[in-house]
Amino acid sequence: MNIVCAETVLAGTPAFQTLGTCTVLPDRAITSDHLQNTDALIVRSKTSINAELLTGTPVQFVGTATAGTDHLDIPWLEQHNIRWCAAPGCNANSVAEYITAALLSLTQTSPFTLHKKTIGIIGCGHVGQALIKKARALNLRILQNDPPLAAQNPTEKYYPLHTLLNEADIITLHTPLTHHGSWPTAHLANFPFFQELKPSALFINAARGGICDYDAWLHAHQQAHLTTSIIDVWDPEPHIRPDCIQQAQLATPHIAGHSFEGKFNGTLACYHALCQHLNHPPTWQPESHMPPPQHPHLEIDAATFSTEEALLHHIVQATYPIQRDDTALRALQPLDEIERAQQFDLLRKTYPLRREFNATTVHLRNATEATEHKIHALGFNLEL
Structure with a gap:
């Protein structure tokens, strides 16, 4: 073989x-x-x-x-x-944690706050469902849009796209990239999409670059109809556009799903599928390849933080310092197109170890019961 x-x-x-x-x-x-x-x-x-x-x-x-x-x-x-x-769903939790880290980062680097905010999730498959759990933990109002799922489950509460664009403070894309069928998603985020977007809304694309028309996205920013964006996926890749990097408030090199668990789950899915194809019993022991997290334990005194958002950000960034990824991508802007593309691939290939939240135990003091619940609901292990 x-x-x-x-x-x-x-x-x-x-x-x-x-x-x-x-x-x-x-x-x-x-x-x-x-x-x-x-x-x-x-x-x-x-x-x-x-x-x-x-x-x-x-x-x-x-x-x-x-x-x-x-x-x-x-x-x-x-x-x-x-x-x-x-490997459907292999990195769903990784992407949801990326968005959690990105949102909490913005609360500390800008006037943005999650208080009384509505999030519109476009695409409610594996990633969308994982993000819904995080959004509930953060007390966000959730609007879901997924026409294929709505057609299959008419009793579920899905909203039309225009409702999300008009009401949501945060719009995030989580569809596959499709060009055909009843609901194609290629350039779903286009000129009309951004024109209808609620003024001051935050736009996130951590799905596929081709779902967004980045010319329309740039135009929306230039017209000040869109002011804040978090972008992890680009079109094209790896020949990413420096003008797009510059415009995003948080720009990362297509690594939202690159937690160790996210990539490891993908390998495991392929391994088991090939074993089945060969009618070969699995003999690989994946547990021996699981590295320890950088911070297996965090000692946190909630009383030392001025706001709950600051506390949550501190815990999350200790396990995933997302600004590191933004800094690494922005360093590519001055390079010529060929070298920028090569370095973009290299950032992904050499991405540092990032374990998911559930690999870390938080030892928490002086926190309210509501805050304790949020930290646990985000995925951390909790010791009081």
Whole structure:
């Protein structure tokens, strides 16, 4: 069994070498020539899977260790009887924690506050549902928009898009990138979208770059109809536009889903799918590859913080200092286009360890019961 694994697949070698010979290659460098003696291919989103790559190869299994599948030509794979798998929901909690960290960061670096705010969540699949839990923990009013889910579940409370755009103080995108069907999402956030957006609303895109028309987004900022944005995904990537980086209040290099758990879950999903495809019992022991968090324990005296938002921000940024990612991306602005693209990929490839909130235990003193509940609901372990 010969397996080719993209180098950004976390723990790819120890996982897949239990099933055969595993060759690791740079994601964007994988070509048809590399696959002439390959049975299975494991990738992430930087590798496009299509006829050009696979025609004339013996590849019979393709796995992507990501939730998104827009880099896979699924109709072609199925037409040629090539088994494929993805990892839906693998990084949903990671993205929800990213948005939690971003919102709390803004409360400390700008006049923004979460008090009495409404969040409009566009796309209520795995990530949307994970974010709803965090939003409830932060006492945000929640408006959900998801036409496909609304059609399947007419009794659930979903709102039309115009309601979210007119009422929400925070608009965040969490749809897949689709170009066809009844509800295509490509350039969903376009000129009319931003024109209808509530003045002073905060806009977030941590889904897919192509869901947003960034020319329309820039125009909305230039016209002062939109003043604050958090952007993690860009169009195009990796050739990101410096004018877009400059305009965003918080700009990060497509790493919202890059917690250790988020990437690890993707690898695990592909591993189990390949085991099933081969009718091979899983023998890899993933627990041995779980690193300790940077801060397994936090000692917090709530009485030393002037506001609850400051307290929550302190706890969250101790586990995920999101401004670090913003600083790293902004450092790419002066570079030429080719070097900027290379460094963008490098930021993602060499992303530092980030464990999720539930890897940290907070030892809390002098907090109200409501604050204790919020910290626990955000995902932290709590000791009083």
